[in-house]
Amino acid sequence: MFLFGDIMRKDYLIKRGIYYIIVWxxxxxxxxxxxxxxxxxxxxxxxxxxxxxxxxxxxxxxxxxxxxxxxxxxxxxxxxxxxxxxxxxxxxxxxxLNFGPSLTEFPVAVGTIIAEAAPWTFGIVIPAVVASFFIGNLLGRFAALARGTVKDYAILGLTMFLYTFPVFVTGEILIEFLAVDLHIFPTGGQYNTFVFLKPTLSLPFVWSVIYHAILPVSTLILFSLAGWIIGMRNNMIPILQEDYMNYYRLMGVSEREISNKAYRLALLPNFTSFSIALGYSVLGAVAIEYLFNYAGLGYYFNQAITGLDYPLLNGIFFMLVTAMVLSNFVADIVYGIIDPRTSHEETEGV
Known part of the structure; x- marks a missing residue:
């Protein structure tokens, strides 16, 4: 308790908590x-x-x-x-937490729809965010170490190319190429409804779910990859040029060890952004689920807009807002623990 109190000041937590309650x-x-x-x-x-x-x-x-x-x-x-x-x-x-019955799915309660749809949404969002986090940071590290070379420019070019594509365009390309033309993956759905009438815990059903989720997850990964690459590259390059890094070089420390130290330091800001990225990816899933006919929160959100289903819109939007606020609050707490100066500087400035 003493360590936590020393790292994270209570007045900082209270101030951030009040701020996010207002935002919520x-x-x-x-x-x-x-x-x-x-x-x-x-x-x-x-x-x-x-x-x-x-x-x-x-x-x-x-x-x-x-x-x-x-x-x-x-x-x-x-x-x-x-x-x-x-x-x-x-x-x-x-x-x-009572939003009443859905108008488009009457008499099913909004809470029931959300409870059934949310696991499907987080089932594609969480793997996509985790995968893009690790892949993006590794590519960003590689670009930072190869700064100014062809490899660096190639990674930056790939990053800018991915960044210019809206998520639904990326999804359309993957569907057209991998599903329609090559018939490698299904065009949509959560699982094979011709084989499974309802979800089960059998291994064939689990494989069917994973198989149908590959394209939506890949779309989310490609959509969010650019941010991690640029973030890691921009964080790592200044660290590699710090005086203490040059001191390590003069002391005979290998470039491999120096790059590992710089990578760990540059990873901290990106790590605190992980929870924020999770919240934003839930929003990005709205377009993807509609595109892939994937019955998660995004699918029902689009359906509610089309049918002017106020209760369902309110319930899903409430979930999205709450997820965003909580993810940002968690990121603030994690960053305050990793770098206690942020909590002390903010509270001392009040």
Whole structure:
């Protein structure tokens, strides 16, 4: 406890905690506002879709049928309740983690959809972030040690090439080349639905899940690789030129040992960015899951936008905001432990 208290000051933790609580509160407020700014009419989108848009089939009872559906789906609050009351009701339900039933998947609860979809999302995000972290840092180290050479320029050229491609374009290229043309991987889905009617714990099912996840994971890796390469290269080059590194050279320390020391020091800032990258990759998965028909949070997020499903949008956006805030808070704590000067400098400046 003494060591932790010496490394991480309590006032630093409190200050950062309050800051991120405010950020989280602003985020969930935006979560309430944004869906209601989407053009369209939730009544027309949901109800007319459910009755097939054929109002004449209901004859004179059409209004009665619509009112029944309004009550069943809980849509009356969007038309008969002032917006500020909707907002306070929303905050109360947030505390209880109750978002109500989904409108597009009625009567399935939003919490049930998120609980089923989140593991699929994190199942592709976590391996992608871990793989891109190690591959990117190793390539960045190689570029820093080969600074100014053809190898360095080749890695930088590859990095800039990857950086210019939006994630959905990268995914489209992989699908077209590896799935459609070469038939090496499936074009989408979470597993082979022709063989497995539902998830099981069998080895064939696990292999099917891994096989279907290769392209989405590869897309995320390529999407995030450039940041790690540039970060490591830019961190490592100044360290290699420090006076104490030259002192090591004068003392006869081998370049291999010097590069290892510089790599470990340059890795610290990137390591603290790992949790932040995890949060941003969850956001990046929104486009990838839609592209690969992968039923994670991103897939249902796109479906909710199309169907103006306010409860589902609120629930998923709440998960994304919370993940981002927590990842940044964890990164601050880790960086404060690794480099205690940051916590002392910030609190002394207050």
């Amino acid at each position: 509160f602003v985020g969930i407020t935006i979560d309430f506002i944004l869906p209601r700014l989407i053009p369209g009419n939730v009544l027309g989108s949901i109800i007319l879709g459910r009755i097939g848009g054929n109002l004449s089939a209901y004859g004179q009872n059409v209004q009665q049928e619509i009112e029944v559906l309004v009550q069943q789906l809980g849509l009356s609050q969007y038309y008969h309740t002032p917006l500020y009351i909707q907002y306070f009701d929303y905050l109360k339900e947030i505390i209880r």
